[in-house]
Amino acid sequence: MRLTGFFIFAASVALLPVLFPNNYFVTVVGIAAGLHVILAVGLNLLMGYAGQISLGHAAFFGMGAYASAILTTRFDWPGLLAMLAGLLVAGTIAWLLARPILRLRGHYLAMATLGFGIIIHVIMVQATHWTGGPDGLGEIPPLNLLGWTVDDDQQWYGVIAAAMLLSIWLSLNMIDSRIGRALRAVRGSEFAAQMMGIDATRAKTQIFVVSALFAAFAGSLFAHQQAFVSPDSFSLIISVELVTMVVLGGMASTFGAACGAIALTLLYEGLMVFEDYEMLIHGALLMAVMIFLPQGLFVGLSQGIRRGWTLIASRQDVQDARKAIQS
Amino acid sequence: MTKATPLLAIEALEQSFGGVMALAGVSFQTHENLIHAVIGPNGAGKTTLFNVLCGFYQPTAGSLRFNSQELRGLPPHRIAALGIARTFQNLQLFFNMTVLENVMVGCHLRARVGLLAAALRLPKVRREERQLREWSSEALELCELADHAEQPAGALPYGLMKRVEIARALAAKPRLLLLDEPAAGLNDTETLALRDLIMRIRTSGVTVLLVEHHMPLVMSVSDRLLVLDYGSVLAEGTPAEIQANPQVIAAYLGGAVQYAV
Numbered sequence: 001m002r003l004t005g006f007f008i009f010a011a012s013v014a015l016l017p018v019l020f021p022n023n024y025f026v027t028v029v030g031i032a033a034g035l036h037v038i039l040a041v042g043l044n045l046l047m048g049y050a051g052q053i054s055l056g057h058a059a060f061f062g063m064g065a066y067a068s069a070i071l072t073t074r075f076d077w078p079g080l081l082a083m084l085a086g087l088l089v090a091g092t093i094a095w096l097l098a099r100p101i102l103r104l105r106g107h108y109l110a111m112a113t114l115g116f117g118i119i120i121h122v123i124m125v126q127a128t129h130w131t132g133g134p135d136g137l138g139e140i141p142p143l144n145l146l147g148w149t150v151d152d153d154q155q156w157y158g159v160i161a162a163a164m165l166l167s168i169w170l171s172l173n174m175i176d177s178r179i180g181r182a183l184r185a186v187r188g189s190e191f192a193a194q195m196m197g198i199d200a201t202r203a204k205t206q207i208f209v210v211s212a213l214f215a216a217f218a219g220s221l222f223a224h225q226q227a228f229v230s231p232d233s234f235s236l237i238i239s240v241e242l243v244t245m246v247v248l249g250g251m252a253s254t255f256g257a258a259c260g261a262i263a264l265t266l267l268y269e270g271l272m273v274f275e276d277y278e279m280l281i282h283g284a285l286l287m288a289v290m291i292f293l294p295q296g297l298f299v300g301l302s303q304g305i306r307r308g309w310t311l312i313a314s315r316q317d318v319q320d321a322r323k324a325i326q327s
Numbered sequence: 328m329t330k331a332t333p334l335l336a337i338e339a340l341e342q343s344f345g346g347v348m349a350l351a352g353v354s355f356q357t358h359e360n361l362i363h364a365v366i367g368p369n370g371a372g373k374t375t376l377f378n379v380l381c382g383f384y385q386p387t388a389g390s391l392r393f394n395s396q397e398l399r400g401l402p403p404h405r406i407a408a409l410g411i412a413r414t415f416q417n418l419q420l421f422f423n424m425t426v427l428e429n430v431m432v433g434c435h436l437r438a439r440v441g442l443l444a445a446a447l448r449l450p451k452v453r454r455e456e457r458q459l460r461e462w463s464s465e466a467l468e469l470c471e472l473a474d475h476a477e478q479p480a481g482a483l484p485y486g487l488m489k490r491v492e493i494a495r496a497l498a499a500k501p502r503l504l505l506l507d508e509p510a511a512g513l514n515d516t517e518t519l520a521l522r523d524l525i526m527r528i529r530t531s532g533v534t535v536l537l538v539e540h541h542m543p544l545v546m547s548v549s550d551r552l553l554v555l556d557y558g559s560v561l562a563e564g565t566p567a568e569i570q571a572n573p574q575v576i577a578a579y580l581g582g583a584v585q586y587a588v
């Protein structure tokens with residue numbers, strides 16, 4: 001079945017809060033992990049499938065967040081409308097950026113997206129009149145979904161889990177379609193892809209816009225859930241963390257990106273107890289993963305499990321037992 | 328020869344790379360339903376001719392008309408949309424995909440579904456996917472690759488990879504198919520199978536331009552030959568005419584003339 005993995009994942013996401021209703025790791029950390037999954041899955045479309053890097057993705061995350069924050073606090077827009085506006089802004093800017101940026105390759109592309117991320121961050125800090133500057137914007141009203149107001153952690157877990165599953169489902173659908181195959185073809189051989197009638201520039205532009213939309217969507221949810229936004233949440237470090245999640249998960253796999261996002265969120269949470277040594281241990285762990293599981297956590301671990309399984313299954317006693325069951 | 332409008336008419340085509348004249352004023356025509364071979368020593372400009380035809384290079388001078396439409400200035404994906412497909416001298420498979428997916432990419436232009444419909448997996452997407460699979464299976468069947476559909480393209484032996492490229496090109500349902508050295512690296516059995524495949528492709532109504540060094544294959548399969556040398560046309564004609572052409576023999580064929588037609 002095409003979506004077996006998806007349904008298993010969805011079921012576990014739904015079961016967790018039922019099994020551990022008031023667990024801090026499920027509700028509070030789960031919300032952060034869910035937002036990271038949306039961001040990583042979107043960025044993976046660009047990095048894993050289109051083979052383009054973005055070191056400025058926090059900027060799109062921030063655009064969604066600030067659009068929701070500014071429009072709901074200063075102009076009393078309903079949350080959903082503000083979210084749509086954020087998507088529109090991020091999508092338009094991504095589209096305008098795509099042509100000049102995606103023509104670049106390798107280091108130049110990384111530099112350009114990095115520069116873009118820094119510019120947006122500077123605007124968040126400097127445009128005090130709109131953004132509140134370094135102090136940020138507070139008192140963002142809770143999200144109202146057609147009459148239902150999301151206000152406690154359990155409810156937020158539900159909303160963000162649903163948003164996360166939606167983004168995974170959209171991503172899986174896109175990849176396994178004419179559009180996704182065209183993207184992968186451009187990655188495999190841009191020369192041949194063009195000769196098959198694929199407009200490579202258009203394909204890359206489209207997916208750049210989609211990944212910006214995923215980020216802005218996560219940003220709007222983030223703003224309402226935190227009820228507060230400040231430039232710190234959208235800095236260069238965040239962009240780098242997002243790239244790390246995608247790489248850690250193993251590029252070119254939606255579930256890989258999701259696993260990378262969850263693993264890294266848990267890691268940050270777990271390392272907080274080490275205080276001063278947090279960054280050190282963080283760095284060492286990332287290096288270890290890259291050295292021992294170069295294809296990423298998800299691919300590496302699933303291969304390991306499969307290898308372990310074939311090893312067990314090939315053992316004589318297991319085979320005897322299987323024969324006994326079958327006869 | 329027929330007096331109908333040619334499928335492809337190339338006139339005074341020039342392509343220079345810095346000082347190198349890869350094509351120095353090439354003119355020739357080809358008609359519907361022919362197998363037209365392009366031969367010549369290495370560096371003669373055969374691959375360059377294909378690359379210009381596909382819009383990968385913009386020619387320095389000259390004109391290319393396909394079905395009376397000028398190709399010059401069109402980007403590759405627009406030229407593909409007019410009905411030209413190709414294979415590559417150096418494999419250009421999508422190694423990150425399965426054989427079936429490679430061939431489904433070949434069908435790209437025969438499908439319509441856009442990003443939003445695909446993301447939401449609307450019913451029409453499912454219908455179209457089924458149709459694409461069917462078309463791709465036909466192309467795989469024709470190239471005797473049906474058993475390998477689900478394998479990663481990179482896991483196949485070389486000879487089969489070359490055939491996947493042909494299947495992928497055929498899946499586009501082109502009017503003109505460009506094959507760049509399809510027999511290079513194949514053994515004798517594979518070359519014979521390739522010969523049959525090229526015949527079947529022509530029977531299915533596709534015109535073939537064939538760049539190839541394997542003379543027995545070229546002479547037995549082609550209706551006409553174009554001989555290039557240093558970017559210029561040395562001769563053009565039927566296999567018999569070419570084999571009897573003293574210039575061609577001197578420049579290129581050498582001992583190859585005794586190959587039977």
Ligand SMILES: Nc1ncnc2c1ncn2[C@@H]1O[C@H](COP(=O)(O)OP(=O)(O)O)[C@@H](O)[C@H]1O
Nearest residue numbers: 344347349367368369370371372373374375376
């Ligand atoms: N992209 C390029 N840049 C510079 N020179 C090229 C390029 N492509 C082809 N050439 C030159 O053009 C000539 C013809 O090459 P090519 O068309 O590949 O020959 P053939 O396919 O007949 O062996 C050669 O001298 C080659 O070096």
Ligand SMILES: [Mg+2]
Nearest residue numbers: 373374375416
């Ligand atoms: Mg060549």
